[in-house]
Amino acid sequence: MKKAFKFGLLPRVLTAIIAGLVLGNFAPEWSVRIFATFNDLFSGFLGFCIPLIVVGLVAPGIADMGKNAGRLLIITVILAYGFTLFSGFFSYFSCSAIYPSLIGDSVFSPDSIKSTESGTVSPYFSLEMAPVFDVMTALLLAFVIGIGNAFSKGTTIKSAMEEFKSIIEKVITSVIIPLLPVFIFGIFLGMSHSGEAFRIISIFGRIILVIFILHILLLVIMFSIAGGFAKRNPFKLLYGMMPAYMTALGTSSSAATIPVTLNQVKKLGVNEDIADFCVPLCATIHLSGSTLKIVATSLAICIMTGLPHDVLLYAGFIFMLGIMMIAAPGVPGGAIMASIAILQSMLHFDESSVGLMIALYIAIDSFGTACNVTGDGAVAIIVDKLGGKT
Secondary structure, eight states, X not given: OOOOOOOOHHHHHHHHHHHHHHHTTTOOHHHHHHHHHHHHHHHHHHHHHHHHHHHHHHHHHHHHHHHTOOHHHHHHHHHHHHHHHHHHHHHHHHHHHHHHHHHTTOOOOGGGGOTTSSTTOOOSOOOOOOOSSOHHHHHHHHHHHHHHHHTOOOSHHHHHHHHHHHHHHHHIIIIIHHHHHHHHHHHHHHHXXXXXXXXXXXXXXXXXXXXXXXXXHHHHHHHHHHHHHHTSOHHHHHHHTHHHHHHXXXXXXHHHHHHHHHHHHHHTTOOHHHHHHHHHHHHHHOOHHHHHHHHHXXXXXXXXXXXXXXXXXXXXXXHHHHHHHHTOOSSTTHHHHHHHHHHHHHSOOOXXXXXXXXXXXXXXXXXXXXXXXXXXXXXXXXXXXXXXXX
16 A cells, blocks of 8 residues: 655645735635634634643653753753854844844834734634643743652652643644644735735745855854864864755654764764764754744844844843753654743744744754754764763
């Protein structure tokens, strides 16, 4: 029997964007209102789930790292967090210098991109879906439970956390991710219907090019640091990781690329035991490429919609994002799902801004994953030198 063709998330999102742009020009208002209603309900459900996602994913991640707190783990986590912070600030300062001339005066009021409030288009009805607790409470609860469980000998809470995590992952992979293309279609349908879509899309292409260049520069910097530790040519080290880069570019999955990453890291001379420990761990906790992408795309949307984006605001956002990324799950879409909480609470993104963020993020998802995976090689090289060969 032939295996059914799998239409991945990226093709579905791109199809949704194109369809929304085209159909929005001549779709009757009643049909636009149908999708405005769906978007209103979906964004309400997403708002309800975000605090639960934070608790369900971050708490077990912190607990797992704490329970296994060995020397190599501590070194690896510190490096992953350090590179994540660096990538965030590198992205912010680079984009702050580039975006004003790139985006120009293409600033939109927040209301102009709301698919549920474009002109006379509004949802047929709304439902109140109040979250159980707010995002900051969820973050504090996740830290308290995660850190507490890391030092506790009990298994009851640990088992409950793991079961709750599996429920949250199921909600993400079986409900939220499959419905995202419909949500994004509704956003671009509403924007196209109101005449704003093509102005935003024209900016998207330039932003994607900037992010791609920044990813390459970030890898050069990371391998220059690793090359300094190993006293080897950084460009040869980076070239040695290209099979992993290309595999991740095709699969958009750090987990699926682990065998290739592991093989290339060992070819670079990293001790086998350290490689076997470091590469699978970094596939989960090292997301420098994703962090760069989130900061760059969120900053673009802040500028486009006139939201505040000063350095102090973004410094707090990047430090918190680093924590979210270090404990981010290995579930597809987990990084962007976990970051929505602080996008809303710290940068004040509304549902339409979140939708644009997700669309732009997914459009370049494979580049971020490839950067994450390739950067794992730099982390492994440094851990090998700092952690010894034992």
